[in-house]
Structure formats: structure tokens, C-alpha cells
Amino acid sequence: MTRTPPYRLSTEAEPAVDAGRVLLCVTHGEAEGEPAMWELRTGLPHLAGPQREWWLSETPLTDHSTGELGLRTNADIGFGQLRIPESALRADCAASCEEAFARILALLPTTGLPHLLRSWIYLGHIHAGEGDDERYRQFCIGRGRALTAAGLDANAFPAATVIGRPGDGACIHFMAGREPAEAIENPRQTSAFDYPRRYGPQPPSFVRAQRTSWGELIVSGTAAVVGHESRHPDDTAAQLLETERNLAALREAAGGDWQPLRTVVYLRDPAELALVDRERLGGAVSVLQGDVCRPELMVECEALYRRAGRN
Numbered sequence: 001m002t003r004t005p006p007y008r009l010s011t012e013a014e015p016a017v018d019a020g021r022v023l024l025c026v027t028h029g030e031a032e033g034e035p036a037m038w039e040l041r042t043g044l045p046h047l048a049g050p051q052r053e054w055w056l057s058e059t060p061l062t063d064h065s066t067g068e069l070g071l072r073t074n075a076d077i078g079f080g081q082l083r084i085p086e087s088a089l090r091a092d093c094a095a096s097c098e099e100a101f102a103r104i105l106a107l108l109p110t111t112g113l114p115h116l117l118r119s120w121i122y123l124g125h126i127h128a129g130e131g132d133d134e135r136y137r138q139f140c141i142g143r144g145r146a147l148t149a150a151g152l153d154a155n156a157f158p159a160a161t162v163i164g165r166p167g168d169g170a171c172i173h174f175m176a177g178r179e180p181a182e183a184i185e186n187p188r189q190t191s192a193f194d195y196p197r198r199y200g201p202q203p204p205s206f207v208r209a210q211r212t213s214w215g216e217l218i219v220s221g222t223a224a225v226v227g228h229e230s231r232h233p234d235d236t237a238a239q240l241l242e243t244e245r246n247l248a249a250l251r252e253a254a255g256g257d258w259q260p261l262r263t264v265v266y267l268r269d270p271a272e273l274a275l276v277d278r279e280r281l282g283g284a285v286s287v288l289q290g291d292v293c294r295p296e297l298m299v300e301c302e303a304l305y306r307r308a309g310r311n
């Protein structure tokens with residue numbers, strides 16, 4: 001068991017670090033110049049809080065990047081990214097997303113980090129297409145096929161965020177581990193992989209949270225979903241409160257006291273920034289403009305917690 005976190009997260013704009021120890025730097029909003037190969041730009045407008053997050057390693061890195069797929073690892077953890085061009089999504093969204101996840105899942109076992117723990121998908125035109133042709137639903141079909149083909153059952157699904165961003169194309173960001181983490185589901189919510197047919201032909205393949213062997217709780221994008229239904233349609237203030245109840249229920253399900261390290265709030269309407277109480281969420285809180293995958297959902301939060309009493 002790994003007892004200490006195999007990475008260090010910094011939300012400083014420019015931490016004093018050696019570029020050789022950067023697993024991945026995620027930049028939201030506007031940025032100048034060409035990104036470094038270890039930098040990922042989400043394209044999500046930045047509204048408040050840290051604009052960059054640095055996933056740093058205390059130990060030397062190995063670069064496993066091949067072509068478009070970037071992946072840097074230490075002995076315990078790896079962070080990577082893969083872009084899907086708009087042309088591929090237009091030609092066949094499900095197939096291009098399946099191929100992207102299949103590439104990631106094929107590479108991981110060769111790196112000593114076979115477990116896909118966490119994924120973030122920044123998806124352009126998330127609501128384009130009608131009914132089951134909607135881009136998000138097609139994405140779910142592709143992801144589901146790739147995870148199933150890799151032999152993963154629901155327990156081994158990653159925690160996830162899928163969020164719409166302005167502009168074209170998609171970008172996948174992921175975290176992989178040497179050891180598996182423990183899937184935690186939310187007793188207030190139907191597991192996403194058990195959602196009924198009305199939300200799409202392929203239920204979303206993710207778990208609500210992953211509890212790592214080093215005492216962190218990695219929480220997926222969490223919204224005002226109770227059971228499988230969206231609550232408080234279009235009411236952002238009420239959705240935020242419901243979302244916080246969901247986060248609290250997940251922490252309780254994971255056992256013990258959890259201290260917030262980092263939260264990201266995705267708001268559909270940037271004019272509603274004042275509704276977000278960053279103090280109450282705790283830790284480093286970034287607020288971004290992003291479109292949650294169900295149109296009636298106005299807000300979503302993801303979080304990273306550490307077991308209280310550790311540092």
C-alpha cells in the first residue's frame with residue numbers, strides 16, 4: 001500500500017519547480033503562447049479561483065508519450081492527455097471516443113500503471129444532435145465500448161467529469177495508478193452505470209468516487225441528481241445546495257473525516273458566479289464556465305479530499 005500521496009498538487013500560478021517533475025499542468029481559460037508538452041489547456045472560461053493546477057512529482061518521471069497521446073509517470077501514478085479533433089467527432093463521435101479510450105487503456109499496462117483512476121473529458125458541442133444522436137450520448141457509447149473491451153466491470157470504472165466547453169474538438173485528461181483504488185457509490189444516487197434507458201442507450205461508465213490507498217477521495221463531477229433524476233431544474237442556487245448534500249453523502253459513504261483539498265465548480269451561466277460560496281466548499285476552489293451533460297443541470301462540482309489528520 002502506498003501511504004503517502006505519490007504526487008503533489010499545486011494551484012499556484014507559477015510554482016518554483018523543475019519542468020522535469022511536472023506530471024501535468026492544467027490551464028483553464030485564456031493562455032498565451034504554445035502549451036508545453038506537459039500542459040493541457042481545457043478551453044473552459046475561468047471565472048474565479050486558481051486558473052492552473054500542477055500535478056507534481058517528488059520523484060523522477062518517465063515519459064510514455066506516443067504521438068498525440070501524452071503520458072508522464074512516476075512509479076506510482078501517471079497523468080496524461082489526448083485530444084480528439086472535431087473532424088473525427090463529426091465523422092463518428094462514438095467511434096472516435098472509443099478509439100481514444102482504447103488507446104489510453106492499451107498504453108497503461110505497458111507503463112506499470114494499469115489502473116485508470118480518474119478521467120476528465122472536455123467536450124465541444126456537448127449538446128449537438130437530437131435524442132440518442134446527442135454528442136454526449138454518443139460519447140457514452142464509445143467510452144462504454146472501450147471500457148468493456150478492456151475487461152473492466154463497473155467496479156473498475158474511473159471517476160469522471162464530462163463537461164461541455166466552447167469551440168471544437170474534445171480533450172481527455174486522465175490519472176492512472178499502479179494500485180487500484182476503491183470505488184465508492186453515493187447512497188442518494190442511482191449508480192450512473194445503472195441509469196435507466198431514458199438518459200441514453202449506454203449508461204455513463206463512471207463511479208461516483210475513488211478512494212485511493214494513500215487516503216484521498218477523488219470525487220467525480222457531482223450535480224443535483226437524486227436517484228437518477230435531476231432536481232430543481234434550472235434553479236442554480238437550489239442545485240448547488242443539493243450538490244453539496246450529494247458531496248456530503250459521498251464523504252460519509254467513504255467513511256471518516258475528509259478535508260477538502262481542491263474543488264472545481266462548473267457553472268453553465270457565468271453571470272451566476274455570485275451564487276457560489278467558495279469559502280463553504282473549502283480548499284482551493286476554481287469556478288469555470290462549463291456545460292453539464294444534462295441541459296437542465298446548471299452546476300456541477302468535483303472535489304479532491306484528503307483524510308483529516310494527514311498532511
Ligand code: 3EB
Nearest residue numbers: 160161162204206221223225
Ligand atoms: C450525473 O450525475 C451528472 O458521463 O462521466 C457527471 C460526471 C455526469 C460524469 C460522465 C456525467 C459524467 O449523471 C453527469
